[in-house]
Amino acid sequence: MNIFTFHSGNTALHRLDVRYKTALVCMVSLALLKAGFAGCFVCFLVLSWLVYATGISFIHLAVQLKWFILLLGIMFITRSLTVPGTPIFSFFEVVITHEGIVQGTLVAMRFFLVMITGLLFSATTRPADLKSAAQWYLKPIPFVPEKRVAIMISLFLRFLPLILTQAQQVSDAVNARCGNLNKNPVRRIRYLVLPLLKKIFLAADSLCLAMDARCYSEDRTDPVFETGKNDMRFLGAGICLCLVMVCPFHIFIKMTFWS
Amino acid sequence: MDHPILEIDHLTHQFTSGGGIQDVSFQVFPKEFILVAGPNGCGKTTLIRHLNGLLLPTSGDVRLHGKPVKSDITTARRTVGMVFQDADTQIVGDTVYDEVAFGPENLKMPCHVIQKKVMQTLVRLDLSLLKDRNPATLSGGEKRRLTIAGILVMDPEIIVLDEPFANLDHPSSISLIKTICALNQGGQTIIMATHDLEEVITCATRMLIMDRQGCLARDGRPGDLLLDLASHGIKEPCFSRMGYSAPPWQA
Numbered sequence: 001m002n003i004f005t006f007h008s009g010n011t012a013l014h015r016l017d018v019r020y021k022t023a024l025v026c027m028v029s030l031a032l033l034k035a036g037f038a039g040c041f042v043c044f045l046v047l048s049w050l051v052y053a054t055g056i057s058f059i060h061l062a063v064q065l066k067w068f069i070l071l072l073g074i075m076f077i078t079r080s081l082t083v084p085g086t087p088i089f090s091f092f093e094v095v096i097t098h099e100g101i102v103q104g105t106l107v108a109m110r111f112f113l114v115m116i117t118g119l120l121f122s123a124t125t126r127p128a129d130l131k132s133a134a135q136w137y138l139k140p141i142p143f144v145p146e147k148r149v150a151i152m153i154s155l156f157l158r159f160l161p162l163i164l165t166q167a168q169q170v171s172d173a174v175n176a177r178c179g180n181l182n183k184n185p186v187r188r189i190r191y192l193v194l195p196l197l198k199k200i201f202l203a204a205d206s207l208c209l210a211m212d213a214r215c216y217s218e219d220r221t222d223p224v225f226e227t228g229k230n231d232m233r234f235l236g237a238g239i240c241l242c243l244v245m246v247c248p249f250h251i252f253i254k255m256t257f258w259s
Numbered sequence: 260m261d262h263p264i265l266e267i268d269h270l271t272h273q274f275t276s277g278g279g280i281q282d283v284s285f286q287v288f289p290k291e292f293i294l295v296a297g298p299n300g301c302g303k304t305t306l307i308r309h310l311n312g313l314l315l316p317t318s319g320d321v322r323l324h325g326k327p328v329k330s331d332i333t334t335a336r337r338t339v340g341m342v343f344q345d346a347d348t349q350i351v352g353d354t355v356y357d358e359v360a361f362g363p364e365n366l367k368m369p370c371h372v373i374q375k376k377v378m379q380t381l382v383r384l385d386l387s388l389l390k391d392r393n394p395a396t397l398s399g400g401e402k403r404r405l406t407i408a409g410i411l412v413m414d415p416e417i418i419v420l421d422e423p424f425a426n427l428d429h430p431s432s433i434s435l436i437k438t439i440c441a442l443n444q445g446g447q448t449i450i451m452a453t454h455d456l457e458e459v460i461t462c463a464t465r466m467l468i469m470d471r472q473g474c475l476a477r478d479g480r481p482g483d484l485l486l487d488l489a490s491h492g493i494k495e496p497c498f499s500r501m502g503y504s505a506p507p508w509q510a
Contacts, residue, residue: 006353008391113266127353161395203348209313210349213341214362214409215333221364253283 007123011054017231018129019136024238025121031242032110032117039245040109046241047116054124061119063130068115074143079104127157132223147218155207170195261289262324264416264448265310265339270319272305279474280305282319286448287417292443292462294481295423295452297469303452304344306469307419310450311339332394337366340410344422346402347395350409355397356390358405362413380412384438398432404438417448422454432458456481456488457496462503468493 008014013021028043035043049130062069085099129156137147174180174191182188263286280302287293295303308314309321312332321328328335343349343355352358359380363373381387384404389397390409394405403423410418420439424432440462451459460466460481468477468484468491476491477484485499500507 005393080286125359128357143425154353155351158351162347193395206343206345206348207351209308210343211343211351213311213313213336214364214413215336217365217367219367221370224370 005122006126007054007056009055009124011124012234013054013124014221015122015230016227017227018125018133018236019225019233020066020227020231021121021125022130022133022137024235025117027238027242028117028245029114031245032113035110035245036248037109039247040113043113043241047113047120050120054120056119056123057214060258065115069112072111075111076101076108078106079107083127094156111152116220127154129223130157132225135223136225145218147220151218159203159207162203163196165194166199166203167196170199263288263490266320266322266325267306267309268320268322270309270321271317272302272308272309274305276322277306278302278473278496279317280469281397283469283473283475284319285467285475285478287448289416290443290446290464290466291443293451294460294463294466295450296454296466296488296491296493298454301469301471301492302423302473303454303469305473307341307421307450307452310334310417310419311341313341320329337413338345338415339417339419340413340415342403342410342418342420342423344408344425346399346406349406350394350402352394354390354411355386355392355394355405358394359386359408359412362409366413376412380408383413384408398431399427399428400434403427403431407438407442411442412487414415417450418442420449420451420453422453423431423451424453436462446505454493457491457498460485460496 032040032043037172051058072171080096080100083097083100083103085097087095088098088101089096131150134153135146136152138144138149170192173195174188179191182191265287266284266333267283267287269369270283271279271281278300283306295306297303303313305405308330309316312321312328312335315329323331323335323338350358352361356377359377360373363376378387379464381390384407386401386404389401394402397405407420418435423435423439427435429508436458439449439451440460451463452490453459463481466477466479466481466484467475470476477487482504485495488495
């Protein structure tokens with residue numbers, strides 16, 4: 001279990017209709033691509049409040065995202081060193097530019113906020129609801145078997161952790177017989193991948209039998225969505241947030257104080 | 260006497276790689292608790308997979324209420340619910356609730372009916388407090404009860420369990436036996452394939468012993484077959500070897 005897995009709860013985000021939630025995540029992620037510093041800051045405040053309201057610990061969040069934050073740090077440094085502009089520090093051939101720092105900070109902030117948006121989505125959405133939303137969104141598209149795709153998404157989400165566990169078990173079994181001393185990468189992959197694939201195929205075979213035994217069919221009971229006024233309010237608030245994020249901040253300030 | 264639910268008539272199944280079952284015949288009546296015992300590789304799993312059409316026979320016939328199983332596979336699978344050996348690879352739901360709802364959704368039951376039946380089943384198997392839990396976080400015994408709930412919600416006439424005690428500790432096994440016995444006492448027909456009879460033999464009403472060739476060697480009351488077990492490669496229960504008629508925790 002990590003912070004990206006579903007955390008049961010009864011917050012407004014948990015209760016939000018998954019179709020609206022999916023649309024909001026897409027909108028906010030797209031708006032973040034266009035957002036400046038001010039827009040990112042507004043988004044950061046809103047997302048921080050939502051993380052707090054959802055009950056996710058900020059410390060836990062930082063610990064779980066430590067490698068991602070490191071990646072953002074590397075992106076920031078790369079941008080600082082590669083974007084041409086006004087130099088603010090130079091050491092032999094290495095030049096850090098003002099424009100590089102600004103761009104690096106902005107890109108890192110955007111990626112970080114997209115990650116937090118996704119995290120809030122996954123932590124407050126049951127995988128079954130995610131499957132239902134995928135089915136609903138795919139339904140109007142011709143030639144796409146939406147129910148089959150939905151069950152595939154559901155099975156993928158369900159079995160990915162199982163596959164990772166099995167990979168760890170195979171790796172442990174290999175290492176228990178000093179397989180870690182073997183430095184040949186081809187042999188290592190062979191001893192890890194072949195047994196793992198065998199286990200996965202056997203598990204898939206058992207799963208097919210178990211699903212058959214429970215009368216699995218693509219013609220299943222359709223999911224029922226319950227949309228309330230709160231969903232509309234959330235959607236409205238989300239659209240406003242996106243507009244604030246993409247609107248140049250000086251225009252936003254002028255509009256606010258001029259009126 | 261009641262009419263049989265299932266009739267297995269000269270059932271033979273041969274795999275191309277060898278092995279299988281040979282000329283097996285028996286009938287299953289309502290409210291029976293049948294143990295299918297035998298050593299590893301004797302064909303217990305092959306036999307029970309014919310009962311709901313997961314495997315089709317090379318020769319012979321399996322009839323459900325007088326009609327061949329293969330003529331209506333959906334009815335057969337709804338009537339004969341099957342719990343597999345490995346709980347982890349048969350649980351498809353993301354939560355306990357979703358897992359139990361999977362079968363009724365496949366049967367296209369209306370949402371309100373699914374909700375009612377799932378909650379009833381969860382209460383019946385003492386899983387209602389776990390309904391929002393991820394099945395991966397359940398204990399072995401809870402997972403096994405969940406797999407039974409996933410079958411029970413479809414109102415099967417027979418529940419077939421394949422090695423249900425595999426990978427379970429003793430308290431979980433005892434708890435599972437109590438659940439299964441309660442279901443049987445409530446009128447549910449049970450068929451259980453197992454090679455470990457120690458904990459369950461006194462609950463069963465009938466026992467089928469299969470030999471290594473995949474033939475049905477004996478069919479009778481469990482108490483009458485206790486002394487035949489060892490000769491067919493099955494461990495005789497400890498209580499029997501010590502001269503007891505039942506395990507100490509059931510005596």
